[in-house]
Amino acid sequence: MTDEAFPYTRRFLQGRSRDALSDREKGLLEGLVDKVERFTAPHTILNRGDVVDQSTILIEGTVARVIHEDGKRHIVALHVPGDFVDLHGFALKRLDHDVVSIGSVQIGFAPHDRIQKILETEPTLARMLWYSTLLDAAMHREWIMKLERLSADGRLAHLVAELWQRLDFVDLAGENGFSLPLTQQELADACGTTSIHMNRVVxxxxxxxxxxxxxxxxxxxxxxxxxxxxxxxxxxxxxxxxLKLT
Amino acid sequence: MTDEAFPYTRRFLQGRSRDALSDREKGLLEGLVDKVERFTAPHTILNRGDVVDQSTILIEGTVARVIHEDGKRHIVALHVPGDFVDLHGFALKRLDHDVVSIGSVQIGFAPHDRIQKILETEPTLARMLWYSTLLDAAMHREWIMKLERLSADGRLAHLVAELWQRLDFVDLAGENGFSLPLTQQELADACGTTSIHMNRVVxxxxxxxxxxxxxxxxxxxxxxxxxxxxxxxxxxxxxxxxLKLT
DNA sequence: GTTGGAACTTAACATATGTTAGTGGCCGGA
DNA sequence: TCCGGCCACTAACATATGTTAAGTTCCAAC
Structure with a gap:
């Protein structure tokens, strides 16, 4: 069966584990997605503090996880197609950040009761979902390192390198670059600096x-x-x- | 049964979920710990890149998770007693950071095969272990926000406030403060600055x-x-x- | 095409932070 | 007891970054 049979989870499978799953398991994963929505304008999909009963998977486009603090927005994570954006909401329920779309995006929603059922009956998929949240945390740690160690130009370089690599995992990277709908202000929000300084760095x-x-x-x-x-x-x-960059 | 019956996981239970578990489940959790070690001098317990077949739980003292980069050490997380330090190693296997002791520490080791068994047979405990790694990620996100948004004095203040709160969860916070064996250099490593500047801030x-x-x-x-x-x-x-600080 | 707003760009100046160099205190090992 | 090393602390200077205030380009709506 080709991956085209799994329109919602195709990128997820490309990115991580295409070969580790049976077609039956791939079908179950695809079946997690309940409904799909598209947002063409910037949109706050979920708010910090929301109690959620479904998680979101990014099918197409870019979303950011954002913490607002006295009027400023701070991007704590960026996502590429195939990412489970807030799978942690399944266990934590209350979100500690907003989820916002950037540019045009397509998003799938996976109700928590469906996830619950998978966890109870499918150990391989359960492990993979856990794995996916742990990978998220590993990226967080790298961002912490990046913010502690690098100055603004290094941070931007790191961000670009990481996104290029992650897009390559899901077959969305070009030979010499990729498409990125972030404004300089948003790049600054992700690198912990100001848009003026980000402009200098760019x-x-x-x-x-x-x-x-x-x-x-x-x-x-x-x-x-x-x-x-x-x-x-x-x-x-x-x-x-x-590993294109290696 | 009092919590003193669980010498290794007592703090873990205090911190999160004492009431959510039956005595049988608490016993199973305690039984995860295979052997216990004490380090009195600073010691690198695990190295980045290590392939691990056991995870560590901090029983007493302080440990840091560190990423070394051209001679400098960057602290990406700090742990208080009761924390599972590298539970993510169970699924990821390869560590993306070092684990180092600070001051005198006592550490328990939980072999992965025991964890595996718990995951397969104890859904409540499995959920709690997952939850624990997700909480870890939530703290990472807050650190990212802190590094992006705050200047050095704010970062130090945030670090102190967080540690005080977390120690309070496990009954180790004093009325007006707490004991912290970090040097100014280590505080700087955790706040993304230099020891000289940290000295100014302190x-x-x-x-x-x-x-x-x-x-x-x-x-x-x-x-x-x-x-x-x-x-x-x-x-x-x-x-x-x-919530002492609220 | 005109208009309006958002994104990008630059300049000048203020401030936070890094760097290099060095001091003195404390403590544990020889 | 002395010694050596780590830690706290300070000073002087260089640099990165923040702030405020503009002007310019771009693009989409009308």
Whole structure:
């Protein structure tokens, strides 16, 4: 059976574990998705503090997890298609962050009672779902390291390298870059700096021939420089796909 | 049965879920611990990249999770007694960070095959273990927010407030502070700054009457100021215990 | 095409933080 | 007892980043 038979979870399968699952299990995973929604304008899908009874899987586009604090937004995670965005909501129930769409997105919703049933009856899938939340935490740790260690240009380089790699896992990376609908303000929110300073950094990386970010498109000019500047080692992503940046 | 019957997991039970478990389940949890070790000097217990077949629970003292990068150490998480330090190692197997002891610590080891058995047969405990790793991720997210949003004094204030709260959950917080064996260098490593600058910040917080950190002892001088400065809202800890700082 | 707003860009200045260098105190080992 | 090393602390200077205030480009709605 081809992956096209699983329109909602296709990217998830590409990213992690296509070969580890039987077709029956893939079908069960696909069956988690209850309904699908598309948002074309920026939209806050879930709010911090919400009590949730379903989790969301990103099918297409980009979403961010955001913590608002006195008027400023701080991006604590970015997601690519195939990611379970708030699977942790299944156990924690109350969200500690907002979930917002960036650009045009398509999202699937998985009711918690369906997840519950899978957990009880499908040990392989249960393990995989847990695994998926642990990978999330590993990325968080790398972001912490990035924020503690790197200055603004390094942070941007790291962000670009990570997104490129993660998009590559789900077959969405181009040969020399990828499409990224983030504004400079949003890049700044993800790197813990201001849009003015992010503008300086974007300009600098462009002029030094590292990476060009403009009009929603990332073009990597020198992947070695990019990796060095971002102190990027993809090991924490635990990926099984081809490691384009390695 | 009193909690003293569970010497290894007593703090874990105090922190989260004492009432949610039957005595039988508490016994099973306690039985996860295979052997116990004590380290009196600073010691690297596990290394990044290690393939692990057991997970560690902190019984007494402080441990840090550390990512080394060109000679510098970056603390990505700190743990208090009762924490499962690397439960994620059960699923991920390969560690993406070191685990190091700070001061004198006592640590229990839980072989993965025992955890596996619990997961297969004890849904309540399985859920609780998953929950525990998700809480870990929630703290990571808060650290990301803290690093993105706060300057060095705010970061230190946040760190102190968080540790005080978490120690309170496990009955280890004092009325006006707590014992903390971190050096200024280590505080700097956890706040993404240098020891020199951390020294400035420690001095400033002491002089402005927020908190006094000296000789391994944290004395909170003004908890309202501390919370404000650190933008600290304990909601993300999802705690059930008394919220001393609220 | 015009208009309005959002995104991008730049400049000048203030501040936080990093860097390098060095001091003195404390404590444990020889 | 002395010694050596780690830790706390300070100073002077360099740099990265934040802040405020503009101007410009781009694009979409009308």
């Amino acid at each position: 300009k600098k990386l462009r002029e030094t021939g590292v990476v060009d970010i403009s009009r929603g498109q990332v073009t990597v000019l020198d992947k070695t420089l990019l990796k060095e500047l971002g102190a990027f080692d993809p090991a924490y992503l635990y990926g099984r796909g081809p | 001095k400033k917080l002491r002089e402005t009457g927020v908190v006094d950190i000296s000789r391994g002892q944290v004395t909170v001088l003004d908890k309202t100021l501390l919370k404000e400065l650190g933008a600290f809202d304990p909601a993300y800890l999802y705690g059930r215990g008394p």
